[in-house]
Amino acid sequence: NAGVTQTPKFQVLKTGQSMTLQCAQDMNHEYMSWYRQDPGMGLRLIHYSVGAGITDQGEVPNGYNVSRSTTEDFPLRLLSAAPSQTSVYFCASSYSKERGYSYEQYFGPGTRLTVT
């Protein structure tokens, strides 16, 4: 299993540009989440999904959109990039009935985004 994969690993955007961060998991996990990590602030939840077709906002959702059309994929869209969105973004998945309710989160390697 590849686990949780994220692309790209690095990205530089200009203010106002849009882009999509990709996230995929092959563990048949029901829950998927997006976090941003900023120095000294831990991880903050942006959006999460409890299954295909179901998403909800986390702590810092403004400026980001998500959708979940399949169990495997959970892309994060930046609508109009701003310097405040410079951060490291992590995707995570969890909770599989088939694998015995894995409550912990499995993280991808992260995407380092810089907005100039």
Add this chain to the structure above:
Amino acid sequence: AQSVTQLDSQVPVFEEAPVELRCNYSSSVSVYLFWYVQYPNQGLQLLLKYLSGSTLVESINGFEAEFNKSQTSFHLRKPSVHISDTAEYFCAVSPRTNAGKSTFGDGTTLTVKP
């Protein structure tokens, strides 16, 4: 609503010394408790978790954490640290009804010196 407070942002310690990383939490619902570790330029990995049962949980590399319900704490300990334990450690809680909605502390940087 839930929150997590890691009481030390940085913990320097000499190799083979004991260490404790402190974590307090608050929540209006029942939660599961986790410690994750992050090595430089990597994602987070699960170190250990408390779901139910014995309040003392252990990891395969010698760390342990004790859930204290009355003090709402989940401190992480290791009796003898190694250079390879140098990393950032995050305490996290998840509602028992929503494993995807974790709340993380700000992290503790553990630096093990020779």
